[in-house]
Structure formats: structure tokens, C-alpha cells
Amino acid sequence: QVQLQESGPGLVKPSETLSLTCTVSGGSVRSGGYYWSWIRQPPGKGLEWIGYIYYTGTTGYNPSLKSRVTISVETSKNHFSLKLSSVTAADTAVYYCARDALGGSGTYTDYWGQGTLVTVSS
Amino acid sequence: DIQMTQSPSSLSASVGDRVTITCRTSQSISTYLNWYQQKPGKAPKLLIYAASTLQSGVPSRFSGSGSGTTFTLTISTLQPEDFASYYCQQSYTSVTFGGGTKVDIK
Numbered sequence: 001q002v003q004l005q006e007s008g009p010g011l012v013k014p015s016e017t018l019s020l021t022c023t024v025s026g027g028s029v030r031s032g033g034y035y036w037s038w039i040r041q042p043p044g045k046g047l048e049w050i051g052y053i054y055y056t057g058t059t060g061y062n063p064s065l066k067s068r069v070t071i072s073v074e075t076s077k078n079h080f081s082l083k084l085s086s087v088t089a090a091d092t093a094v095y096y097c098a099r100d101a102l103g104g105s106g107t108y109t110d111y112w113g114q115g116t117l118v119t120v121s122s
Numbered sequence: 123d124i125q126m127t128q129s130p131s132s133l134s135a136s137v138g139d140r141v142t143i144t145c146r147t148s149q150s151i152s153t154y155l156n157w158y159q160q161k162p163g164k165a166p167k168l169l170i171y172a173a174s175t176l177q178s179g180v181p182s183r184f185s186g187s188g189s190g191t192t193f194t195l196t197i198s199t200l201q202p203e204d205f206a207s208y209y210c211q212q213s214y215t216s217v218t219f220g221g222g223t224k225v226d227i228k
Contacts, residue, residue: 110168
């Protein structure tokens with residue numbers, strides 16, 4: 001059973017960089033056929049895809065966030081990370097890490113972390 | 123970017139009702155469409171992928187259909203544990219979620 005766990009600061013100051021790590025257990029980030037994703041959800045609102053990474057380092061990002069987002073993978077530690085720069089209050093959200101399986105019709109998110117609330121405030 | 127329009131944004135229903143949620147995309151995405159259920163304070167759960175394939179362990183009262191630009195999620199007989207929010211997601215070009223549908227008790 002794959003499990004994902006987000007970790008990182010719950011409070012970030014405006015204009016600073018939000019940094020989160022997702023540790024994977026019960027599976028390997030080096031497994032082919034899977035992308036490793038970040039998704040967020042502002043309080044009371046819907047889901048927003050941030051981006052994903054393949055173990056080779058290939059990434060895909062939400063065009064609306066692309067200029068501020070970096071996703072990286074550390075295969076030796078079996079984790080992947082998110083950095084979001086120049087944050088504002090609009091970046092306050094629950095941040096989920098997840099695994100996307102590659103199927104015949106695109107990808108689908110079959111495992112999710114529990115989510116971590118990150119608040120942007122001075 | 124592919125725009126996704128989910129309707130209705132909310133609905134009230136009773137246990138035993140048949141519920142249908144629609145997701146429309148701004149361009150054809152074949153069957154690159156997934157459905158998720160989310161309960162308050164919890165991560166989303168995959169219900170349906172590739173428009174109509176039931177994820178393992180998901181009750182058969184959930185079904186998905188459609189291709190191209192119009193997709194539906196149907197709950198054949200609503201159960202108490204089905205009161206939740208539902209989201210569609212496309213992965214044809216990048217990844218986008220629909221705005222969500224909240225199903226609550228009438």
C-alpha cells in the first residue's frame with residue numbers, strides 16, 4: 001500500500017518561498033509509469049493542480065503557476081519536493097502530494113497524502 | 123488551456139435518489155477524464171478513471187460515461203456515505219479540475 005506524507009512549515013511570510021517535501025513509503029518514486037504530483041485546495045474552494053515530476057526529472061507545471069514553481073525528486077531518499085516562490089495570501093491552501101498513474105487515457109491520481117495546511121501571513 | 127465546467131455546483135438529494143453530475147470541457151479530450159469524491163477534511167478519492175472505468179474497491183452504484191466534451195458521473199442509488207463533493211479532472215493537456223459539485227442532504 002503506497003503512502004505519501006507531506007512535511008514542511010505551516011506558516012510562510014508573504015514574498016518568501018514555500019517549501020514542502022513528500023515522503024513516499026510502500027512504493028518507489030523510481031517506479032516507471034507513475035508521476036508524482038502536487039495539488040492544492042484553498043480553504044472552502046476547489047482543487048488546483050500545481051504540477052508533477054517523473055523520476056527521470058521530467059516535469060509539468062500549471063501554466064498559471066509555472067513562473068513560481070519548482071518540483072524536484074530525490075530518488076535516494078524516496079521523496080519529492082515543491083518550492084513556490086513569492087507567495088501571497090492567495091497561496092494559502094491545503095497542499096496535497098499524490099501519485100498519478102499513467103493509463104491508456106492519460107493519468108489519474110490514485111494515491112494522495114493527507115494534506116498539509118500552509119498559511120501565508122506576516 | 124482546457125476549461126472545465128461542472129454542473130450543478132451543488133445539489134440536494136435524498137438517500138435512494140439517482141444523482142447525475144455533468145462535466146463539460148472546452149475542447150475534445152477523448153476519454154481522458156477522471157472523477158473524485160472528497161469528504162470534508164479528507165483527501166480526494168479516485169472513483170472513475172478513463173471516463174468509465176471503476177477504480178478498484180469503489181461501489182458499483184458509481185458509474186461514468188461520455189467522451190469528447192461531455193461526461194457524466196451517476197450515482198444510481200444514493201447512500202448516506204455519498205454525501206460529499208465530487209470533482210472531474212482532465213489529463214488530455216496538462217491537468218485541470220472542474221469546479222466541484224457538493225451533494226448534500228435534502
